[in-house]
Amino acid sequence: MKFGILRFPGTCDERDAAGAxxxxxxxxxxxxxxxxxxxxxxxxxxxxxxxxxxxxLRTGAIARFAPVMESVTEFAAAGGIVLGICNGFQILCEAGLLPGALLPNPSLRFLFRQVRLSVVDPECAFTNACPLTLSVPVKHTTGRYYSPDPVDVVFKYAPGENPNGSQDDIAGVRNAAGNVLGLMPHPEHAVDPLCGGSADGLTIFASIAAHLRASASTPATPAG
Amino acid sequence: MPRARVLIRPKAGILDPQGQAVERALPQLGFTGAANVHVGRLIELDVEDIAEVAGMCERLLANPLIEEYEVIELASASAGEPSA
Structure with missing residues (x-):
């Protein structure tokens, strides 16, 4: 099984994602x-x-027009699993693959801290192997999620831990079909307790792998 | 070639921390008479067809979900800076 990790000019977390x-x-x-x-x-x-x-211009605004994003849009439309992390989340929102937008933190500052996440839907393609609470880091300046319409929330910041004023403590959302997810926290930085604060982030990638294996061994079903 | 000025503002009702920070800073300089401060972006461009700018705003220059935009046609561009 192979995961593709996109790299744009200015991307810096692709190696950690590949390592995870x-x-x-x-x-x-x-x-x-x-x-x-x-x-x-x-x-x-x-x-x-x-x-x-x-x-x-805006976070993610230019990347969405990169050639690789045309293929990612087709891949997502065909039901392929797409995970956007932080800037990746911003890019997927700008591309219209996810609802909503990310706004500057109210503090206008770059935030870097460990947060606890509550898993809202523990059964989906991205969470089936996750514990109900994850400890992972956030690091961003533009992480305040906003959507004027109701959205499918998969991760929330645990009560009292919302670092960026996001609407309804939202940390991660998915599309209606359930195969595209974006989140601001960084699971790829939490894969080893020694340097990631926990290894909880690994469970998100393990969930995707388990979902893909299950999909491969049964007739095609919608993701989610 | 017409020159367009695009003003992009945070949508009303969406928290604008930049505007708030500026609004808080002004009284510290003695300017106590300012309120409702908002910070947006200014984009200027020469265009063949001014009617295309709205489409540029919808697809790239602004994010209509969180921002409003206004297109103003300036005096035609010359070699130097345009005059408003």
């Missing part, structure tokens, strides 16, 4: 450059964190 999925049995990672439309047969796509295109 590489810890799972039978899973390998391949970096997919922004200028290449070929997704190289990957089974899932991760849009990692960073500062794509220098965050010019």
């Amino acid at each position: 999925v590489g810890r799972l049995d039978g899973v390998e990672a391949e970096i997919l450059p922004h200028h290449d439309r070929d997704l190289r047969g990957v089974d899932a796509v991760i849009v990692p964190g960073g500062f794509s295109y220098g965050d010019y």
Whole structure:
């Protein structure tokens, strides 16, 4: 099983994302450059964190027009699993693959701290192997989630731990079909208790792998 | 070639921490008479067809979910800076 990790100019978390999925049995990672439309047969796509295109204009606004995003949009439309982390979440919102938008933190400051996340739906493609509460880091300046319409929430900041004023403590949302998810916290940085505060982040990647294995062994069913 | 000025503002009702920070800073300089401060973006561009700018705003220059935009046509661009 292969996970594709997108890399745009200014992306900086693609190696941690590749390292995280590489810890799972039978899973390998391949970096997919922004200028290449070929997704190289990957089974899932991760849009990692960073500062794509220098965050010019708005976070994620330029990256959504990269050639690789055309293929990711087709992949998602066909039911492919897409996970956006931090800047990846911002890119997926700008691309219209996820509802809503990310706004600057009320403090206007870059935040870097460990937070606890509550899993709102523990049965989906991204959470089936997760505990009900995860400890993972956030690190961002533009993380205040906003949507004028109701959204499908998968992760919330635990009570009292919302670091960025996001609407309804939302930390991660998915699309209506359930195959595209974005979250501001960084599961790829929490894969080893020694340096990640916990290894809880790994369970999100393990969930995706388990979902893909289950989908492969049964007739095609909608993700989610 | 017409020159367009695009003003982009945070939508009303959405928390604007930049505007708040500026509003809090002004009294510290003795300017106590300012309220309702909002900070947005200004984009200026020469365009062949001014009618296309709204589409540019919808698809790239602004995010209509969180921002409002206003397109103003300036005097045609010359070699130097345009005059408003």
